[in-house]
Amino acid sequence: MSYATAKLAEEKVFKDPVHRYVHVRDQVIWDLVGTREFQRLRRIRQLGTTYLVFHGAEHSRFNHSLGVYEIVRRIVDDIFAGRPEWDAAERLLVLCAALLHDLGHGPFSHAFENVFGTDHEEYTREILLGDTEVNTVLRRVALDFPEKVAQVIEKTYPNKLVVSLISSQIDADRMDYLQRDAYYTGVSYGHFDMERILRVMRPRAGQVVIKESGMHAVEDYIMSRYQMYLQIYFHPVSRSAEVILNHILKRVKILSEEGYWFKHAPTHFKPFFKNKITLEDYIALDESIMLTYIQFWMQEEDEILRDLSSRFINRKLFGYINMNPQKEPQRFARLQQLFKQAGVDPIYYLVHDSTSDLPYDLYQPGVATGKLPIMLQMINGEVRELSQESSLVDSIAGRLKTDHKVYYPEEILTDYTADEAFKQELHLLLQNS
Numbered sequence: 001m002s003y004a005t006a007k008l009a010e011e012k013v014f015k016d017p018v019h020r021y022v023h024v025r026d027q028v029i030w031d032l033v034g035t036r037e038f039q040r041l042r043r044i045r046q047l048g049t050t051y052l053v054f055h056g057a058e059h060s061r062f063n064h065s066l067g068v069y070e071i072v073r074r075i076v077d078d079i080f081a082g083r084p085e086w087d088a089a090e091r092l093l094v095l096c097a098a099l100l101h102d103l104g105h106g107p108f109s110h111a112f113e114n115v116f117g118t119d120h121e122e123y124t125r126e127i128l129l130g131d132t133e134v135n136t137v138l139r140r141v142a143l144d145f146p147e148k149v150a151q152v153i154e155k156t157y158p159n160k161l162v163v164s165l166i167s168s169q170i171d172a173d174r175m176d177y178l179q180r181d182a183y184y185t186g187v188s189y190g191h192f193d194m195e196r197i198l199r200v201m202r203p204r205a206g207q208v209v210i211k212e213s214g215m216h217a218v219e220d221y222i223m224s225r226y227q228m229y230l231q232i233y234f235h236p237v238s239r240s241a242e243v244i245l246n247h248i249l250k251r252v253k254i255l256s257e258e259g260y261w262f263k264h265a266p267t268h269f270k271p272f273f274k275n276k277i278t279l280e281d282y283i284a285l286d287e288s289i290m291l292t293y294i295q296f297w298m299q300e301e302d303e304i305l306r307d308l309s310s311r312f313i314n315r316k317l318f319g320y321i322n323m324n325p326q327k328e329p330q331r332f333a334r335l336q337q338l339f340k341q342a343g344v345d346p347i348y349y350l351v352h353d354s355t356s357d358l359p360y361d362l363y364q365p366g367v368a369t370g371k372l373p374i375m376l377q378m379i380n381g382e383v384r385e386l387s388q389e390s391s392l393v394d395s396i397a398g399r400l401k402t403d404h405k406v407y408y409p410e411e412i413l414t415d416y417t418a419d420e421a422f423k424q425e426l427h428l429l430l431q432n433s
Helices: 027-032 037-041 048-052 061-079 088-100 109-116 121-131 135-143 145-154 160-166 170-187 194-199 213-234 236-257 267-273 279-284 287-297 301-312 331-340 391-396 420-429
Strands: 006-017 020-026 202-203 208-209 320-321 351-357 375-377 383-385 401-408
Touching: 006 027, 006 061, 020 027, 020 061, 027 088, 027 135, 037 061, 037 135, 037 279, 048 109, 048 202, 048 236, 061 088, 061 160, 061 170, 061 194, 061 202, 088 135, 088 145, 088 160, 088 208, 088 301, 109 236, 121 135, 121 145, 121 279, 135 145, 145 160, 160 208, 170 194, 194 202, 194 213, 194 287, 194 320, 202 375, 208 213, 213 351, 213 375, 213 391, 236 287, 236 301, 236 320, 236 351, 267 279, 287 301, 331 401, 331 420, 375 401
Parallel strands: 208 375
Antiparallel strands: 006 020, 202 208, 320 401, 351 401, 375 383
16 A cells, blocks of 8 residues: 555544544545644634634634645545546545645734735745655655645646635635634624535536535525625724734834844844745744744833834724725825824824725636636536526625725824814814715
């Protein structure tokens, strides 16, 4: 028996609150779970700063990655097995890609990437192909196996059916994180009938299709995703925390470039400041280390860094208004002037942030989109795009929703000046229009 087909003497299971159990029988999967690069995902939260709003949202990318693996395992072992359109030789490949798809995420991914210009997808590839324990395991399957896994995750693998299982508009990645994030945040929006969707999935050349009879379950899934983005992923208070974290990192970077003497030198961040990051530097940084530094920075002499760090650790977050500075440039410019007049640096304390999402990206002939559309297999064998059959999905398809907020410390309205005329103007400008 080769390593690629080797099975554990006894099946291992992880108890999981979403899927009840995650089943592992393949030796390769068990060995990958045990690597230090995969174990590091225990120390990276799935939802970043959202735990400061929904206190249960402490789950990790480790949890999520196991969940995505389990969904894909069920699809290929229970739904696709034996069907002529599915090549069983690609089973282990898609299982590994599902397990490892988030391997390159850094601490508080979005804020971190925004400041340091890193890309978690590039680091996923580096971990898969570099001098790592993960690479050692994958190479035991075949010398070209790490590259194939990377291609599936990067969506460049030739067989798009394999890619679509973990990257499409109804993939295992989304099906896990919607349910998992709903569970840990305590909301009902993300729940949908996954069992029904799995039962009506079918392999087809190029991608997964859904039997027509399962259309209503898919509609429910689309609406669940729509609500989760509005209520959880784009929550304004979570975004406030991310804005502050983002500016903590920016401030530390600027101070380092200016030669500022830190009481607690940001040793782990220096390679990122200089853009000379080794894979070891990247793997060594996780959220526990970052939070430790932020607690250290609460004692720094620099007033801005000290204040922002204290706000983040003690959850003294910014308030916000609905405002797009591009549409109201004069109002925003006047706010900047007033902040400066009060001795408050608007670069760090008057921050515009926007978010946007497509609930469903419909198929448009000749137009490239980010994800494969959801295709329905009709009773007569014809394949049709979801929004052509569902009036519900058609009503939201292709509609990009963008939300603009301006964040600021609410105490500026009371604590920074005794000038009543100043306060009145500031109060008027900081009202939601």
